[in-house]
Amino acid sequence: NYLMSKERFSIQGASGALAVAERESGFDPKAENIGGGVAGIFQWSGWSNTVNGNRWSKAESRTLSMDVELKLMSTELNGAYKRTKDFVSVSTDPKQASLDWSQYYEGVSLSDGQTKADKLQDDAQKWYDLLKEHVGFSSENGQSVNGVMSTDVPSGWSIDTSFSGQAYDGSGSYPQGQCTWYVYNRAYQLGIKFDSFMGNGGDWASKAGYSVSHEPKLH
Template sequence: MGKNIRRIVLAPLILLFIVFISTFAILFSGSNHSSEPDTGNVETTLTVEEVAQKGGISKERAQDVLAIFNHLMSKENITLEAAAGFLAIGERESGFDPKAVNSGGGVAGYFQWSGWSSKVNGDRWANAPERKLDSKTELALLSKELNGSYSKVKTYLQSAKDSGEAALYISEHYEGVALSDGQTKADQLKKDANKWESVFKDSLKKSGTSQGSSGPVADSYDFPNGYQGKLKYGQPSAKVMTTMGANTYPVGQCTWYVANRLQETGITTDSAVYNYLGDGQDWVSSLVARGWKQVSSPKEGAVMSTAGGVDGTIASYGHVAFVEHVNADGSFLISECNYKGVQNKVHYRVLHMQSGYSFAVAK
């Protein structure tokens, strides 16, 4: 009987506990959805050409501006005003040139980090993944600092509401340039911050959605359904994964695939012309030497070279891909082979412009 009594006493207690937990979970879930808006994963819909025109800079530097801005908005989740302030700093420090070097101060890069050619001003370059002056490396360094020793700066930037004040804050607390220092150029800094805020205002969208102004997101070995019927040259067929014509590149390599794709699309009927173009990163320059035209932004049917080290490519080889479609916001779909070492499947990605990408089209 003792066991029966124990069961009778415990049963309602267990039931009450379950009800309490369920109610708590529902209430907690509801409060989370209503009180914490999802502000991350935001990017601009502006194209390279639009940023260049609105910002009064070259298309080459506009690519860097887009890379910096989209990184800050989508990866660091800071406000538009804070990102505009950061751009004002980048304009002051380097003119958005990732290869900018001030050997006198030992600093280099977008934001003139110390420790490049000397350590007279410290050694912040020691935190970079490698000693290389390119966009990917420098954005990785920026992220490491904002999520490490400069986390207080990031916290401020995630709630900043005034672009000019954000620029001054970044100058003082991230760049280390006192507001009283003539190098601060406070008035110009605030003016530039307001300019960049105006450039990107009303151009923001959530990234990572399956549909939208940028088209469907792709990073898959399956053809993205959202692009069905959109490709000028049609979807790559099974035969593109077999050696076509006089293609002499090693089977499964990115170079082998693009040579096949150029033949499948009819862009070339003389496949031998596209042999011996070098490694993936050499293709655009080699094609230009053979009569193709280099363009500053992606075009359908273009060959795209990726510089070695960019997007995780091998530094001495780089990569080459085929541009299948360009979206309204300037992002673009590529097809490729030998992505992450997979050599028996076509891979698809949607990319945004950044330093290290170059393009060539047949005349």
């Protein structure tokens, strides 16, 4: 979700990155290799020694948490490791995306036994097969565009007032670019005020005083 919404990765590219994170740490943000001086989901160098460089110096804090590490990843993808983003974010092949992420972000040669290239590609395909069933698709000229949520208005419905794009009071609790940010501000524009502290979208369903329905209604 973070790669696709924050960094605009295709679903194939995100699947490739997941395969590498699974290989490196099993998705454990607290994973450490003291001997190698690395830690985190992508086993960044500079944790306990700087023999292989000090990539942890770019983190906002020396904290083994998913939030800190995702921000470190973004810092690198938009900085010294932009080449990784250039290749992987637009990938249409999860297997190739995993190899490109491993080579350009981890710095591991594809011929190196540490790459575990065959398993890496199998895992990338596994993640793609799992994720593709849960991510929306849009269509251009009859061709599906992977990793892009549909913006089509459902048949029989229309938009009478376009979204203003304005961020209203209270929306600071929802990260800009996320669905909750949009829903909060779009509703506010239409005269509906949600609580500023309802959490992720999935948390809204259990908020006292609200109910969930699959029947669309105006606003």
